[in-house]
Each structure stands twice: as C-alpha cells, then as structure tokens.
Amino acid sequence: MSVTTLGIKLDEQTRARLKAASEKLDRSPHWFMRKAILELIDKVEAGAEIEDVVGFELLEKDSLRYSIAMRRRLDSAF
Structure with a gap:
C-alpha cells in the first residue's frame, strides 16, 4: 500500500485544540486527524x-x- 503525506492548514487556535484533545486521549495529533477523517x-x-x-x-x-x-x-461567471 502506497502512503502519501497530505497537508492541512489549521489556525493556531485549532492547532492548540487539536493538541489538547489528542493529549487528553494519549494519542498523537496525527492519530486524531486520521481517525476523524476515516470516520x-x-x-x-x-x-x-x-x-x-x-x-x-x-x-x-x-x-x-x-x-x-x-x-x-462563480469562476466561470467572470
């Protein structure tokens, strides 16, 4: 299975929330995002x-x- 890295842009407040939530579950932010996407x-x-x-x-x-x-x-209207 090929694996590709994708990026996601998050503002600082969302990054902080992600970090806090993932720490609360004793998981990495990567695990948290992957779980959310798959669900x-x-x-x-x-x-x-x-x-x-x-x-x-x-x-x-x-x-x-x-x-x-x-x-x-919208783009085609201009």
Missing part, C-alpha cells in the same frame, strides 16, 4: 449527505466557502 469517510460511504455533515443552518456559508461546484460556477 467521516465511513459516514459518507454509508449514505450521509452534506447536510448531515455540516448541518443545514451552516450549509449556505459552508458551500460558499468550500463547494467545488459553486466555486467553478
């Missing part, structure tokens, strides 16, 4: 939709910032 992948593969992941009340703001399809539409 989310499992949910999506089991049928979760974006509303289940983000929450309906935050969906519009999240989509404006992170939706690949929406960014493509």
Whole structure:
C-alpha cells in the first residue's frame, strides 16, 4: 500500500485544540486527524449527505466557502 503525506492548514487556535484533545486521549495529533477523517469517510460511504455533515443552518456559508461546484460556477461567471 502506497502512503502519501497530505497537508492541512489549521489556525493556531485549532492547532492548540487539536493538541489538547489528542493529549487528553494519549494519542498523537496525527492519530486524531486520521481517525476523524476515516470516520467521516465511513459516514459518507454509508449514505450521509452534506447536510448531515455540516448541518443545514451552516450549509449556505459552508458551500460558499468550500463547494467545488459553486466555486467553478462563480469562476466561470467572470
């Protein structure tokens, strides 16, 4: 199995929270992030939709910032 390193950008507050949470569980931040990613992948593969992941009340703001399809539409409009 090939392994590739991926980077994730986190602000200082989130990094501090990640460090504290992973220390509380006596695990590394890497373990914590990998576990979170795998759990989310499992949910999506089991049928979760974006509303289940983000929450309906935050969906519009999240989509404006992170939706690949929406960014493509906005880019093509200019």
